[in-house]
Amino acid sequence: MIEVEGLTKYYGRSPVPAIEDVTFRVEKGEILGFLGPNGAGKTTTMRIITGYFPPSKGTARVAGYDVMEDPMEVKRRVGYLPEHPPLYNDMTVEGFLDFVADIRGLERSRKKLRVGKVAERCGLDDVMDVRIGKLSKGYRQRVGIAQALVHDPEVLILDEPTIGLDPKQVVEVRNLIKGLAGERTVILSTHILPEVSMTCGRVVIINKGRVVAEDTPENLTARLRGVRTIFVEARGPADAIEKVLREVPDVKDVRNEGSEDGTHRFVVESTLEKDVRAQLASSIVSGGFQLLELRPVGMSLEDIFLQLTTEEGA
Amino acid sequence: MRGFFAVFKKELHSYLTSPIAYVLAAVFLVLMGFLFRNLVMQFNAFCLTYFSQAARFGGQLPELNLNRIVVESFFGLLGFISLFMIPMLTMRLYAEEKKLGTFELLTTSPISNLQTILGKFSACFVLYAGTVGLTLVMMGLLDAYGEPDWGPIVSSYLGVLLLGASFVAIGILASSLTENQIVAVAISFGALLLFWLMGWASQFASGGLRKVMEYLSIIDHMEDFYKGVIDTKDVLFYLSFTFFSLFLTAVVLESRKWRGVR
Structure with a gap:
């Protein structure tokens, strides 16, 4: 479903690449954990896959479409939650989800249904008419996940989805993500270890811009020893x-x-x-x-x- | 097309749910009302002096022109106040998206930069046009107590809207350059003032440069509209000014890709 090959990204004139030769694959229905310390290059890699900016070298394909050559096809199929949820504080939750469904190109006929469904799944039913600026951090994160899901994407890319949440909310979000396995392909980045072993079927560990290991959480443990x-x-x-x-x-x-x-x-x-x-x-x-x-x-x-x-x- | 409407709706909604639009429109209308009152009082004073002079020295004098004295000055001032108002309306359009991180949502969605640019432009322009449209009340008052010529009024409105479109386009371009709204205001205000004063500056240039500067003078193209003449040349000037600024905005947004910025 997602094929990433030899991705390298230089920012501006910096001679040190943010990521170098990153290669991995994610199969359909799989949840891949993208693990690494802060500044390892997780966000950079994800931004390339979502078409936010192009790589300096290498290719990324989603559902067979190259992110450079067919960016629109890729963007239609990807739901993306950036590290800071992209929310308009002056919009209501419902208005915002509606807007995202529009710009993500969800068919008009399915819009109402999808917005309702996503709101239910993310536990937003009670706050649909509340302005986003008035929501607590936990709710904001849920709205962030809802906006990534609203257009029914095949691929979900979640950048640190549980950051800044309290323990109860973290469990809720993890369960939500686990529930997506099978129907959607998910890449999830985190620097919190238990998160990976709890939610992911496979892990790619990245450090200083390079992939240092890739396996199931169990095999990684064994292989290391x-x-x-x-x-x-x-x-x-x-x-x-x-x-x-x-x-x-x-x-x-x-x-x-x-x-x-x-x-x-x-x-x-x-x-x-x-x-x-x-x-x-x-x-x-x-x-x-x-x-x-x-x-x-x-x-x-x-x-x-x-x-x-x-x-x-x- | 759908992306355009979504962005248009969102921007207009955002203007109308925040106090910015109301405050700016109110300030604009209060100022215009104030200036309108002054212009009418001034016209009144002119008339009194004029007719007392005529009575004293006898003879037939041509009537004073309400359009020349009130209407032309009114629209001239309206354009000038727009110069201050529009940068404050446009400053947030891209700068805020970048600051909030919602720019990432827009760029990773399957809509083109062109759609977002046009959506934002249209929303801001509609707001401007609506505010300017409210000054029709003043023109109505003029019509109730005097006999203005409506031809130049209509063409002046068209001119002022075209002028506003160019201002909005420059404002959006400035906003796309930064994530700081104050910087966006400063850039757009500076750029607009530069074009505003271009006609004056052209007097101290010669040859081809002078021609170019005269052409770029953003207010000199208004003269004909004030007089009731709609010249294709002037319409084209404002339209091309607007499109070129919006095109540059698209270039700025695209350039993010090859500049390798974060």
Whole structure:
């Protein structure tokens, strides 16, 4: 749905590019998280995809249309929420959504229906007649999301959609975005890590204008460590269990994490390529021990993020 | 076309829901009323002196021309006050969009710069035309108590509207150059004053330069309208002035792409 190839952008006469050789793809119905610290080039990339300005080098295509060659076709298909929601303070919410539907080229016959639907979905029903300038920050952000959705776009580009919201509103917005998966293709930028693991199917991490990693949140965690970590809880003699676990092929390391009333917790590390969970389970059971719990442990994205960005900086 | 109407409606709505338009229109009309009153009183005084002189020295004198003394000066002053009023109406048109970030909404929407420019221009022009239209009341008063010639009045209105269109276009161009409304006012006011004084300046030039300066003098083209003459040459001057300014605005907006600004 979205193909970005070798995007590079220089601002003015600056010799340092804001982004350099950024390449990624987003499939239809996917939610892509665009993760990076402030100033990494997230907004720049998004502005190129939305046709706000052209890249210095490279191409971006949305639904097969090049943003440089067919900007109107691209703009018709994209809903965009910039970092600061573009709102006219002197308009009412309804008047504003109406205006956006008009300039985004939504068919007249569908306008009323869409405005109503979007208002309901974003929880704006009660404030339709209120002037935008009088709304609280949370409502303003919702109006921002509503304006990006009103023309029923195939692609949604959201720049920091939860910034400046209180925790309750953040949860609401995230649920709203999650609800869009499948029907729409979404790119979501953020510098807040939990947001990505909570809402996105895939992550592109960008730092200093370059893509430094791209994968699912789970795989990224694994790839970074080069190992797969599995948590095991079992009942029986600790030494015997540990011995059995070590004998499973591809297991690299077993750590005893403590015991309580004959229940022991182990952290097992295996190679990335093999999934040893089935083997672990059957070994424990056939050894005559009781298996209580067995689950993969991911490294928190926060750690990955720190690691990736600091490595890049060094 | 739809984008044009959407922008037009939005801008007009924004003018009419903010106090700016009302305050400016009120100030404009109060000033025009004040000037109109002065012109009529002046005409009155002229008449008294004129006829007492005629009575004293005898003989037949031609009648004093109400159009020359009141109407022509009235529209001359109207144009001058527009010079102050219009930059204040146009200053926000692009500068505010840039400041609020809504410019990003417009540029990432499938409407052309031309549509937004024309939408904004039309909204501002309609507001100006409406305000100027209210001065018809004064012309009505003139008609009730005197016998003005309506031909020059009608052509003067046309002239003043064409002049206003050029002012609005310059104002929009200035507003597209900056995100600061004060800067926009300063630029448009300065540019308009420069064109206003061009006729005077042309007296101190010679040859081709003088011709160019005379042609660019934005008020000299009004003379014929005041006298009741609608000359295609003058109409074309104001129309091309307007279109050229709007064209430059489009160039400024497009230039954002190749200048590589944020």
